[in-house]
Amino acid sequence: MTDWGLVAIRFALYADLMLLVGLAAFPLYSLTQAERDDHAILPLGGRLAWLAVAALPLSAAGFAVSSAAMMGVPVSALDFPMLVSMAGDTEQGAAFLVRMAALVATLAALVLLRPSQTPRYVVAMVGGSIMLATLLWSGHAAATEGALGTIHRISDIAHMIAAALWIGGIAAFWILLARPVQGEAHVTLAARSLANFARVGTVAVAIIVLTGLFNGYAILGADITTLFQSTYGLLLAAKLLLFAAMLSPAANNRWRLTPALERAAASGDSEGAWTRLRISVALEAAAGAAVLALVAWLGTLAPAN
Numbered sequence: 001m002t003d004w005g006l007v008a009i010r011f012a013l014y015a016d017l018m019l020l021v022g023l024a025a026f027p028l029y030s031l032t033q034a035e036r037d038d039h040a041i042l043p044l045g046g047r048l049a050w051l052a053v054a055a056l057p058l059s060a061a062g063f064a065v066s067s068a069a070m071m072g073v074p075v076s077a078l079d080f081p082m083l084v085s086m087a088g089d090t091e092q093g094a095a096f097l098v099r100m101a102a103l104v105a106t107l108a109a110l111v112l113l114r115p116s117q118t119p120r121y122v123v124a125m126v127g128g129s130i131m132l133a134t135l136l137w138s139g140h141a142a143a144t145e146g147a148l149g150t151i152h153r154i155s156d157i158a159h160m161i162a163a164a165l166w167i168g169g170i171a172a173f174w175i176l177l178a179r180p181v182q183g184e185a186h187v188t189l190a191a192r193s194l195a196n197f198a199r200v201g202t203v204a205v206a207i208i209v210l211t212g213l214f215n216g217y218a219i220l221g222a223d224i225t226t227l228f229q230s231t232y233g234l235l236l237a238a239k240l241l242l243f244a245a246m247l248s249p250a251a252n253n254r255w256r257l258t259p260a261l262e263r264a265a266a267s268g269d270s271e272g273a274w275t276r277l278r279i280s281v282a283l284e285a286a287a288g289a290a291v292l293a294l295v296a297w298l299g300t301l302a303p304a305n
Helices: 004-030 033-037 045-071 080-089 091-112 118-137 146-178 184-220 224-228 231-267 271-298
Strands: none
Touching (some): 004 033, 004 146, 004 184, 004 271, 033 118, 045 091, 045 118, 080 091, 091 118, 118 146, 146 184, 146 271, 184 271, 224 231, 231 271
C-alpha cells in the first residue's frame, strides 16, 4: 500500500533541493559577474535562502517517516532514542546526518558570503548537490551489490544532479520571463540567457539519458518486458513518456522561440515572442513537475512486485 505522506514529503524535498541546485547554477553560466550582482535582473539570493530553510523541516520529516516505515511503527510511536538509533546505526541515518551538515553549512554561507553573489551561488549549488546525493545513496541503487552498486549510486546521483540543472534552469528562466518586457536590453539578456541554458540543458539531457539507461538496466535488467510486470515498471514507463514530452517544448525553445526572440529584440517588437516563450517554458515546467512526482512515488516502491 502506497504511503502517500512519504510520497508527498519526498516530492517536496526533491523539488526543493533540485531548485536549490538548478537556480544557483543558472546565473553562473548565463549571466556576467556584474549581472549576477545586480539584484534587479534575477533576484535569487532570498529564494535560495528560503529553499535551504525549507529543506530543514522537510528533511527531518522525511527521515522520521521513513524511519517509522523501516521499524514498522506509526510516526507517532517514534521517540528520541529510536531516532538516534536510526541516525547512528543505519546507512539512511548516516545520509541524513551528512545532509543536515551540508544544509547548515549552506545556510551559513548564504547568510555570511556578501556582497558578491558568485560565491553564494557556488556554495548553494555544491551544497545542494551534496544534499541530493544523500537522498540517493541509500535508495534503490544501494540494493545493487559490489562495484556495480557503487557505479549505480554514482550514476543515480549524476542523473539527479543533471535533472536539477535542467529543472532549476527552467525555473530560473521562468522568473526572468515573469516580469513584463522592460526594454530591448531585458529582451536581449533573456535571449542570451536562454541560449546559454540551451547548451547546458543539452549536456544535462545527454547525461540524464545515459545514466537513466544504465540505472534502468541495473534495476530491471535487459528484458524490457519487465517494465510492464510491476507497478514500478509501469510508473517508470510513464516517467519516460513524460520525459520525452519535456523534450518537445525544450526543442521548440531552443530552435524556434529563442531565435524569434532575438529577432524581435532587434526589431523592437518582442511582446508576442515573449508571451509564446513564457507559455512554452510553463509547459516544460509542468511536465518536469509531473516527472518529479513520479520519481517521488517510484522511490517508495520495490522494483518488482
